[in-house]
Amino acid sequence: xxxxxxxxxxxxxxxxxxxxxxxxxxxxxxxxxxxxxxxxxxxxxxxxxxxxxxxxxxxxxxxxxxxxxxxxxxxxxxxxxxxxxxxxxxxxxxxxxxxxxxxxxxxxxxxxxxxxxxxxxxxxxxxxxxxxxxxxxxxxxxxxxxxxxxxxxxxxxxxxxxxxxxxxxxxxxxxxxxxxxxxxxxxxxxxxxxxxxxxxxxxxxxxxxxxxxxxxxxxxxxxxxxxxxxxxxxxxxxxxxxxxxxxxxxxxxxxxxxxxxxxxxx
Amino acid sequence: xxxxxxxxxxxxxxxxxxxxxxxxxxxxxxxxxxxxxxxxxxxxxxxxxxxxxxxxxxxxxxxxxxxxxxxxxxxxxxxxxxxxxxxxxxxxxxxxxxxxxxxxxxxxxxxxxxxxxxxxxxxxxxxxxxxxxxxxxxxxxxxxxxxxxxxxxxxxxxxxxxxxxxxxxxxxxxxxxxxxxxxxxxxxxxxxxxxxxxxxxxxxxxxxxxxxxxxxxxxxxxxx
Amino acid sequence: xxxxxxxxxxxxxxxxxxxxxxxxxxxxxxxxxxxxxxxxxxxxxxxxxxxxxxxxxxxxxxxxxxxxxxxxxxxxxxxxxxxxxxxxxxxxxxxxxxxxxxxxxxxxxxxxxxxxxxxxxxxxxxxxxxxxxxxxxxxxxxxxxxxxxxxxxxxxxxxxxxxxxxxxxxxxxxxxxxxxxxxxxxxxxxxxxxxxxxxxxxxxxxxxxxxxxxxxxxxxxxxx
Numbered sequence: 001x002x003x004x005x006x007x008x009x010x011x012x013x014x015x016x017x018x019x020x021x022x023x024x025x026x027x028x029x030x031x032x033x034x035x036x037x038x039x040x041x042x043x044x045x046x047x048x049x050x051x052x053x054x055x056x057x058x059x060x061x062x063x064x065x066x067x068x069x070x071x072x073x074x075x076x077x078x079x080x081x082x083x084x085x086x087x088x089x090x091x092x093x094x095x096x097x098x099x100x101x102x103x104x105x106x107x108x109x110x111x112x113x114x115x116x117x118x119x120x121x122x123x124x125x126x127x128x129x130x131x132x133x134x135x136x137x138x139x140x141x142x143x144x145x146x147x148x149x150x151x152x153x154x155x156x157x158x159x160x161x162x163x164x165x166x167x168x169x170x171x172x173x174x175x176x177x178x179x180x181x182x183x184x185x186x187x188x189x190x191x192x193x194x195x196x197x198x199x200x201x202x203x204x205x206x207x208x209x210x211x212x213x214x215x216x217x218x219x220x221x222x223x224x225x226x227x228x229x230x231x232x233x234x235x236x237x238x239x240x241x242x243x244x245x246x247x248x249x250x251x252x253x254x255x256x257x258x259x260x261x262x263x264x265x266x
Numbered sequence: 267x268x269x270x271x272x273x274x275x276x277x278x279x280x281x282x283x284x285x286x287x288x289x290x291x292x293x294x295x296x297x298x299x300x301x302x303x304x305x306x307x308x309x310x311x312x313x314x315x316x317x318x319x320x321x322x323x324x325x326x327x328x329x330x331x332x333x334x335x336x337x338x339x340x341x342x343x344x345x346x347x348x349x350x351x352x353x354x355x356x357x358x359x360x361x362x363x364x365x366x367x368x369x370x371x372x373x374x375x376x377x378x379x380x381x382x383x384x385x386x387x388x389x390x391x392x393x394x395x396x397x398x399x400x401x402x403x404x405x406x407x408x409x410x411x412x413x414x415x416x417x418x419x420x421x422x423x424x425x426x427x428x429x430x431x432x433x434x435x436x437x438x439x440x441x442x443x444x445x446x447x448x449x450x451x452x453x454x455x456x457x458x459x460x461x462x463x464x465x466x467x468x469x470x471x472x473x474x475x476x477x478x479x480x481x482x483x484x485x486x487x488x489x490x
Numbered sequence: 491x492x493x494x495x496x497x498x499x500x501x502x503x504x505x506x507x508x509x510x511x512x513x514x515x516x517x518x519x520x521x522x523x524x525x526x527x528x529x530x531x532x533x534x535x536x537x538x539x540x541x542x543x544x545x546x547x548x549x550x551x552x553x554x555x556x557x558x559x560x561x562x563x564x565x566x567x568x569x570x571x572x573x574x575x576x577x578x579x580x581x582x583x584x585x586x587x588x589x590x591x592x593x594x595x596x597x598x599x600x601x602x603x604x605x606x607x608x609x610x611x612x613x614x615x616x617x618x619x620x621x622x623x624x625x626x627x628x629x630x631x632x633x634x635x636x637x638x639x640x641x642x643x644x645x646x647x648x649x650x651x652x653x654x655x656x657x658x659x660x661x662x663x664x665x666x667x668x669x670x671x672x673x674x675x676x677x678x679x680x681x682x683x684x685x686x687x688x689x690x691x692x693x694x695x696x697x698x699x700x701x702x703x704x705x706x707x708x709x710x711x712x713x714x
Contacts, residue, residue, distance in 0.1 A: 037618025129600035170376035295559030335519030
């Protein structure tokens, strides 16, 4: 940026005191601007015209004057303010000089028009933002249901298993079984429950009087230990069945064989 | 608040006339809608312009919401808007989550399927550990097992059998279609380490009392 | 569910006929009353019996609440019950302190709303100043903006769009209802004009690789 640009500038020598004060106020406020475009928009307001009819040349001069003033006051200006100043100085020269046909790129007028468009757009966005914030707002002007009923999330859990799971599960138990020593210990023992189960399934065939001893499981009569256990269990079971009314039970004399028979009404 | 200028000359005690009843009703409606808790008549009055007849507005409002999806209800001495009782079902959202059955449940189920009808004590005997109430309840709830006949033994314990639902789920026609130990073994699910002589499965060991029971169980399955 | 036996012979595709429209309206009413947030038609449909015409029920319901203290409003593709805007003065108790937004945040929000989908570079071009990360974060956090689709231009920058929460907060049915949108458009102020020549405005961060990374990462998350 060259110094003679400001000396060319007639504004600050001739303008009213009020405008000078306004410009100084701007400079004091330099921190309050959101960048060069914001500053340009504020400066453009002093032209008091529709943004579409703004004089970009005049605006460029205002801006450059502002920058000079700020420099004179030794205010720290961000780099982008200086970049903009340089660009506006370039724009100004383009606008003042007759167009060079050899020059490429947009003309001074096109650049000026774009800057004007940017200012107008920024102003429009600020206006739109103000309108938006002036709308009725939720929680301020209109309200939501104060007592919302939460939708109860009924979480239904469905469990599933595959046939493979089932088989593996069973195989697991059965494999485990083989290594359980106490199972072997109990091999010679028939429980009342086992006997009862067995008898219940067999008495269906006991239409005639049959010896209780014939109900011993196959093979159990050979081993004395097993036979004793099974006989006792079978006897107890037959008493249970007789009590339940499923069978009749008889014994001809002491130590005679005990016989059972299905009860037809049982 | 009041756009009818004629109203202003009204009552002496208030500078401005109360809004028309329709307007009061709207106000009460908005207050009740937005309040987090039921609101008493006094509270509503405190928030409305002077001279409003809140009680009357409530009567109108209650009538307006009569039979709607939301009703105006009295809660103690306060008022609130509540979803109509018959629409409560809309306030539920069901999400279905599929989970794998626990190992304990799978094993219990397998035992019931292979040994049915089977008592809890027998399941415990086979598994070697106590069967938790939760496991059995879960299987009952899933309708994969049900109670069978009571066992005619002291204490008359209940038995468990598998259900038609179970058969459907596993694509079985009867529980007898469950693969036997032989098949399990050939499928590599069992080791060949020990003889399986007494295994009460799929036609091995016809003398085994469990086997007889299992067959009886089959018929029991379909008895009803 | 249906008390008109004649209806049952109706449509072939559904086993049970949908409830009568009056009943459907009640159901939609209950669902919307129960929720503080807007509910989409799809969600409503998901909670109602099969075969209901939610769209029609909403039309009836909207008419019913027209001019009442509580209104049925459309928010994007969802619906909500809201107190009438003119009754806000009654609700001091419910008023929530809205976080005061900085000028930069308000402007950024407006630019996103009016220009959406818009990239960060475009926002910077319009405002003539770099957009601070904090501003965007604040708007994202308030759920007033979200990431939109990536722009299919070099660098594939992410875009920002406003959310349903934004529409709900400002009582807008769609972003098309933004105040003055038509005028701005016809004045050409919403055109996306490329910056000219060496115009020294906006878009500092464009070449910052970190910035690109950050945008890349985020958009992935929100890509729809």
